[in-house]
Structure formats: C-alpha cells, structure tokens
Amino acid sequence: MLARVYSVALVGIDALRVGVEVDLAAGLPQTVIVGLPDTAVQESRERVRAALRNSGFIHPQRKVVVNLAPADIRKEGPSFDLAIALGVLVASGQVASQDLETFCWLGELSLDGYLKPVRGCLAMADGVRAMGLKGVIVPQANRAEAAAIEGIAVYSLDHLNQVPEFLADPGRFLYQGTPTPLTGPSLGLDLSEVKGQSVGKRALEIAAAGGHNLLLVGPPGTGKTMLARRMPGILPPLTREEALQVTKVYSVAGLLKQQGLLSERPFRAPHHSASAAAMVGGGSFPRPGEVSLAHQGILFLDEAAEFRREVLECLRQPLEDGEVLISRTRQQVTFPAQVAVVMSANPCPCGPKPRPGSSQPVCVCSPLQRQRYWNRLSGPILDRIDLQVQVENLKPEELISLRPAESSQAVRVRVVQARLRQQERFQGLGLTCNAQMQTKHLREFCLLDEAGRGLLQMAIQRLGMTARSYDRILKMARTIADLSGSPTIQVSQVAEAIQYRSLDREGKLLAG
Numbered sequence: 001m002l003a004r005v006y007s008v009a010l011v012g013i014d015a016l017r018v019g020v021e022v023d024l025a026a027g028l029p030q031t032v033i034v035g036l037p038d039t040a041v042q043e044s045r046e047r048v049r050a051a052l053r054n055s056g057f058i059h060p061q062r063k064v065v066v067n068l069a070p071a072d073i074r075k076e077g078p079s080f081d082l083a084i085a086l087g088v089l090v091a092s093g094q095v096a097s098q099d100l101e102t103f104c105w106l107g108e109l110s111l112d113g114y115l116k117p118v119r120g121c122l123a124m125a126d127g128v129r130a131m132g133l134k135g136v137i138v139p140q141a142n143r144a145e146a147a148a149i150e151g152i153a154v155y156s157l158d159h160l161n162q163v164p165e166f167l168a169d170p171g172r173f174l175y176q177g178t179p180t181p182l183t184g185p186s187l188g189l190d191l192s193e194v195k196g197q198s199v200g201k202r203a204l205e206i207a208a209a210g211g212h213n214l215l216l217v218g219p220p221g222t223g224k225t226m227l228a229r230r231m232p233g234i235l236p237p238l239t240r241e242e243a244l245q246v247t248k249v250y251s252v253a254g255l256l257k258q259q260g261l262l263s264e265r266p267f268r269a270p271h272h273s274a275s276a277a278a279m280v281g282g283g284s285f286p287r288p289g290e291v292s293l294a295h296q297g298i299l300f301l302d303e304a305a306e307f308r309r310e311v312l313e314c315l316r317q318p319l320e321d322g323e324v325l326i327s328r329t330r331q332q333v334t335f336p337a338q339v340a341v342v343m344s345a346n347p348c349p350c351g352p353k354p355r356p357g358s359s360q361p362v363c364v365c366s367p368l369q370r371q372r373y374w375n376r377l378s379g380p381i382l383d384r385i386d387l388q389v390q391v392e393n394l395k396p397e398e399l400i401s402l403r404p405a406e407s408s409q410a411v412r413v414r415v416v417q418a419r420l421r422q423q424e425r426f427q428g429l430g431l432t433c434n435a436q437m438q439t440k441h442l443r444e445f446c447l448l449d450e451a452g453r454g455l456l457q458m459a460i461q462r463l464g465m466t467a468r469s470y471d472r473i474l475k476m477a478r479t480i481a482d483l484s485g486s487p488t489i490q491v492s493q494v495a496e497a498i499q500y501r502s503l504d505r506e507g508k509l510l511a512g
Ligand SMILES: [Zn+2]
Pocket: 348, 349, 350, 351, 352, 362, 363, 364, 365
C-alpha cells in the first residue's frame, strides 16, 4: 500500500512543500530513502525504526521505499522523521488514513519515540500557511515558535504514540496559545546616555532617516561603539512583515531564543577576525551569515580596517542587492540582507592616544603606514558609505556637563517623519529611502537652487571631490531637508551635507 503525507523543506528562509511517499513492497526487509536526502535524512531510517518499535508499533518486515518529492530539491536535517514514521504507519495500515493531505508534519524522533524540536520551525510554519494547508503538527517544544504565525492552526505532539489519538480527534492537540503581540523596540540603550558628540549624533540621525551607511572615524575611546549601538533605537519600529522576515532568519539560523516575533531591529557586530562564510553565510546546506542576521537592522564593523580585505570584498554584492545569493550544486539559496552599515575606524594604525602633557591625541605613524591603512578600506566598502564623520574626544566642559541630552525616542519621531516623506515621494518607484536613489532620481528629486549649486561646485573644485561624492552629498542633503520638513533643498542643507564627507574634505587622512 502506498501512503502520502506532507512535510516541508527549507530553501533559504522559505519553505517548500515536500510530499513524503511511503510504499511497502515485497522483498528483503530494508528501508530506502530517495529524493536527494542528506546524511541526517538517511539516518532517519534508523531513528524511525527504533521510535516505531519503542512506541508500541510494528516496523513492517517488508521493503520500505520512502520518496521525498520533488526530487530536485535537497532535503536536509532530521525534521522529516515524523512524516516518514507516519507514512510507514499509514502504509502498513496501523493508523487511519483520512484527512492526511490537509496537514503538514514536522519533527525529529528520538529512539524512544519522543519528538525533538526542529530548526527553522517558524519559517516552515509560515510556508505551510502560504500553502493553504489546514494545520501544522510540530513537536511540543516548537509550538510557541510556530504559533507566532497568524492564520494557521498549530497542533503539538509530544510522543509518536499520540498519532492515533490525534488522527481520531485533532482538536485535542490544538495549541491555544496566542502569539505575543509586537511590542516595539525596548530602547535598552538610549542616546541621552551619550555625552556631547553632537556631530556624531546628528550623523546617526541622518543615517537612520535616509538609510545611509555611516563611517565614524576617531581615536580609541571617543565613543564610536557607544553611538553605533544606539542606532537601532532611533530607527522606525519594525512593521509586522519586517518582524516576520527578521524572525524567520533567526529561526532558520537556529538562534531564536524567545517566543513570538522579534520586535527589535537587529544589531550585529562581528569580530574583525570573522571569515567570509561567517559574514555572508555558507556551508553545504547554507546558513545565514552576519549580514543576513542584521537584516532590517545594523551591521556594525568595529575597527573596519582590521577586517580581512576579502571579507569586506564579499560584502559588496549583498550591500548592492539587499540579499545574499549562495550557489551550491543543484541549488541556489538567497537570504535577505537589507542592512545599514555602520563602520568605525581609527584615524591611523597606531590608534593615537593622548600623551602626557597634551590633551590632543598624538600619532606616531609614518605617511606610508597611514596610506596603507586607508587603502585597505578604500576599495570595496568605502564606496558604499555616504556619511564619513570624525568623532573627537570630549572637551572637558562636555564631560562635566549636566545638561540632559536628547532621548532616542525624540530623535526617532523625526526619523519616522522623514521616512514618511520619502515613502510618499518614492511611491511606485520601488525605492524606500534616499540612500537608494540612482542618478536619474537625483535629477528629479534633488534639484538645487542657484546658491546651492554654486556652493557644491566650489566644494568639488576646492576639495577635489569625485562625481561619486557629488551624488552622495545630494542624497544626504535630501535627507537633511526631509528631516526639517523642507520640500526643496536649501543651501544650508547642502553645506551641512558637505561636512559629512570628511575623508574627501580632509584628504590628509588618505594621503597621510
Ligand atoms: Zn598613528
């Protein structure tokens, strides 16, 4: 007899329906699994056999053929165990077989028949919802995770021996927990805790408002990391759709620690020794890397010049496309990667510190050393940075100032307003923020008046800026205008934007 039940396979963060067909045939007792299974799926033969026996069922003394369809998608992991065991039970007539096609079965079996949680359960449950199936059956430990998906019934089983009871009365196993509502960012870190740093804070606000990438340059101890960590708190709250995407990435990576959808924008700060695979994802069954774990949030590269060049190089495509494409034999996987990059760098390799008798940091690098240092950054990734800002040591009066600084909440209100203006402007163009504008959009949305054009031309000539810098200044000026609610770009806004090209402006940093 042939049985067919359903499960799902993960491709990236998306789920595909997999038909699990089980056929009992005459022949030597053995189990064969076909349909591109990996080792963990192959091993499911042994788990299923033992789990059936230890749950009071019989493993048929026949040839058991299991086909996982479609055959051209690679199947990985132990999450098909439950579906295979059910297929064997149905094919051998040990349980009733009505209504099976309306459910999707997920779960790893232990040898004693208990169900163990599976990785990526939330992403799989979302896939099941999209397929229009009636419900998903998951291990008890996964039920709260799966229940974060609205619009699908979640049933949970603890042990394989509950399957007959479930088929007789599914309602008893329905999980009644409601998904935790989206709470919005908790703002654990607040901008008001950062003293001084008015330029750094303003740059953070502009970067958040226009979706710009940001480089903070300054000697050690000036609070670059402190500033960067507060960036997620001034970005607009995640929408439900965005939160779902972010949570799916964490679910697939096996990093989901809480119930319900993640409601805070991620902040990822990989160490500078990180490999390319850790950064963009990889493995024979690809897992998301740091750039995808930072999706809809911040990827912070602290001491950016210390990262290996090839690691920075491989960030180029994801930053360009907003997604990571990983190619494997027979399979291509994409992970989302819409991130804002915040980098920090010392002005030079020695990391200048104040010396005795001087409050200003003293550098001991040769011009050649400085040149080499900046060359490491200049190619692949500096090209994609709109704001380059110098962060200085606090002045004594700033250190002791008791005046309360502005809160993240207050800044976020302006950022949200500026984002709304951009959405209105870009309706139907497929853009979401100013940083994404192409040259043709600049001509339409970033018109300057006579004075603004004159100032920008002068800056270009005097400072020897490139055409690329020109475009970036226009985009930033547009964001600064949006923050102040101005439909046109004022000359003062152009002037402010020029300030944020400090590497261009102070060619000395690059030239040594
Ligand atoms: Zn130095």
